Amino acid sequence: MAINPVSLNLANAQAINDTNKIAAAPTPFEAQxxxxxxxxxxxxxxxxxQIQSDAMTxxxxxxxxxxxxxxxxxxxxxxxxxxATMEVRNKAIEAYQEIMRMTI
Structure with a gap:
């Protein structure tokens, strides 16, 4: 059984490199x-x-x-x-309170 060498197509290598690049981090303003x-x-x-439910009712x-x-x-x-929204709000408030309790 013959073993054939693996050849890498240059176009495929470029596509792999493009996907591995990390996008530039957004500025704090953009993130906000x-x-x-x-x-x-x-x-x-x-x-x-809520509006849709009220209209149906x-x-x-x-x-x-x-x-x-x-x-x-x-x-x-x-x-x-x-x-679900209320639970997310509660978790965000808990996280904020935990951060405020941290000592520097």
Whole structure:
């Protein structure tokens, strides 16, 4: 059985090198803006879920053509997203308090 040498294509080597490069670290301002935008998007998503649940409930109350199970699913989604948001908030507050208790 013959053993053939392994040849590396130059284009493949360039692609590997490009993927191994570490992107430049963002500045503190850019990191702050990125975090703020992510947080705003998450809160907007929670708000959207709450509004959608309220609208579905209102349609059910008014007797419009809406299925009960859809209303309940919408309400549960809103509840879960709100509870998850509250837990993230609680963890962030705990982390902040822990950092403030650290001695220098």
């Amino acid at each position: 803006q990125s975090f703020a935008n992510t947080l705003k998007e998450a809160i907007a998503s929670v708000n959207h879920q 209102q349609k059910l109350i008014n007797g419009e053509d809406v299925e009960l199970h859809e209303v309940m699913i919408s309400a549960q989604k809103a509840s879960v997203t709100l509870n």
